[in-house]
Amino acid sequence: MATIQTIPHFDIKSGYRPQSEDKTPLADAVDFYRLRQLTNSQRLQLGASLTRWAKIVSLRGMRKANPLAYSKRFAQSILGSKWLPILTPTSDPSMWTQDPSEIARLLHPILETMGIPYYITGGVAATAYGDPRTTRDLDLVIELDRKNISRLVELLEAADFYCPPGSVADIRVARSRVLSVTHITKVLNADLILNTDTDFDRSKMARRRLEALDVAGVEQFWIASPEDVVLAKLLWRQQSQSMKQWTDVLGIIKVQDSQLDFDYLWHWAEILNIANDLDRAFTEAGLFGF
Template identity: 30%
Template sequence: MKLEECAASVVAALEKACIPHMLVGGLSSNIYSIPRSTKDVDFVVKLESSAFLREIECHLPDGFTFDPQITFENITGNVRHLLRIDGTPLVVELFELREGDAFQSERFRRRKSLHLPSLNRSVPIPTAEDVVVQKLRWARPKDLEDARGVMAVQGSALDYDYIRKWCLELGILDRLETVRRTVPEI
């Protein structure tokens, strides 16, 4: 199974289960930047309870299985559910929306639907500005490179007042300025 088929299957299952969601991670930054390879598919989901995981699983093709162990994302503390696909190295990560995190709530509220030809469907995604802030927040080398790429490709179309506001609130304004100084001209 290809990554795009996997993502499309999960989007279809989330829609059938009526779970509010958005595609995040490498695939969402690829929409706004120079694409890079990735071996996972990430979503933020708004779950009323973990019982909804069974509802999602019911709508997935055979071979998709949730890992019984719940994990936590280190930076934001979001609950993470791993979905494995038999016979592939692909992993789907479903991050539960944390309502107590003002940025996460705002990012989720601002999501927009975009038709992705590679998935042959419309998918909710974060705005380019929200991708930049979240990538700066995670701050792994590949995340900083993603943020730099989004800034380079989107250029003056980005709302830097919005980005600065959230970076200031999250205590990462210095990181924004450091990365911004290294953005290549395209």
Template identity: 30%
Template sequence: MTTDDLHEEPASPLSPGLQSLLADVLADLSTLSVPHCLIGAAALGAWGRPRATHDLDLLILVDQGAKERLIARLSSSGITVNRQWQAANPMAETRVTRFVSQRHPDYPLDLVYASDRHEREALRRTRTVQLHGLSLSVVSPEDLMILKLKAGRPTDFDDVIGIVKNPHLRLDLDYLWNWADHLGLQGELHYVLQAAGGEG
């Protein structure tokens, strides 16, 4: 993990409820020493164009025992598995667990389980930044780009273009192209670099 001091903390686009939920979850993850980092739209404030979001996504690395301990710990904090969502998305069980907070029921929390080499590498390359009023581990800009290119929604492409256009970042293009080649994302990466006016 490295510390990034390249920029002052931006204004958070997260609502007070989401910021409070994030603080609660981070406390439990830290207590159990679970490798983790903030991903998704909430991480954009560190690297790209911040935008409003109504949920939280964190990438974590756990085995089955650690997963069960984490679920129990979160439950004791009033953050429980959303059984209705899990039942409606049975194929997601090994990939993501969605939680609901008793204090902040309007804001979904997704804990995404690192499932491939890239995601495990992303957890080794996290940056510690001041964001959303907290000091927290955030996915690196390159790894956030790869995660969003894997997701492949129009909003994800817009988010990646915003990261590329950030003049304060020096992206590791060799790293990006290495993972794009490995994951079959060459066309997607070429598109966002060209659309942002960066190198192809």
């Protein structure tokens, strides 16, 4: 006989903000109560499923809208115009609907081989710690000496990654610290971001965590801590005013709740001049008194 899950009473505080405008605060609170019952890897799998489904729906829509132009539209929409002369889907489009965690499985052994410390951040990390959502690519921060960029590119290309020569040259002469790579056969993207030599960036690398991407807990990857993801997204939002960054922050706080290191958050929020934003995020996530 099926049992009905008991949902506790929720004291919705003034200022609580749902993740979307069409959801009531109570419905939002119930959703996050359920998300808190999941592990980080289970939330990652939810996000992966959403990403795959979004791609599948997009492909079906393009095929239905114009079957004859489907191949060209696919390449332009999914790959971007720069890939159109090189790559077009020739077989089962399911190969193009993998989620960004697939690229982590390819990059991890390369970085481990070179002894390059790294951590996953961005949308994938926000999904692990907060509200699962779709995300197009993977963001990794790496601790790389620029003089070793040629060796890294050599290993990446041997594993079927495309590394834009211009970006490699810019990194070599310190004009840039971001290398956007694409796996040729899987058509998955990742941004490899060179860590900067600031106290906060060193702290983020030191506090990274080994987390599982699969439910079984077999595959483990380095991911930024939830506190550092919150702080980084608040910093990014200060520049971009992105609502996506804000909802990611609220999602992490709602899920992690009292498990967050509030002393650490306030310490760096004051240093980074984002204390007011952090205070507002606590209010909209329903947390007070920390």
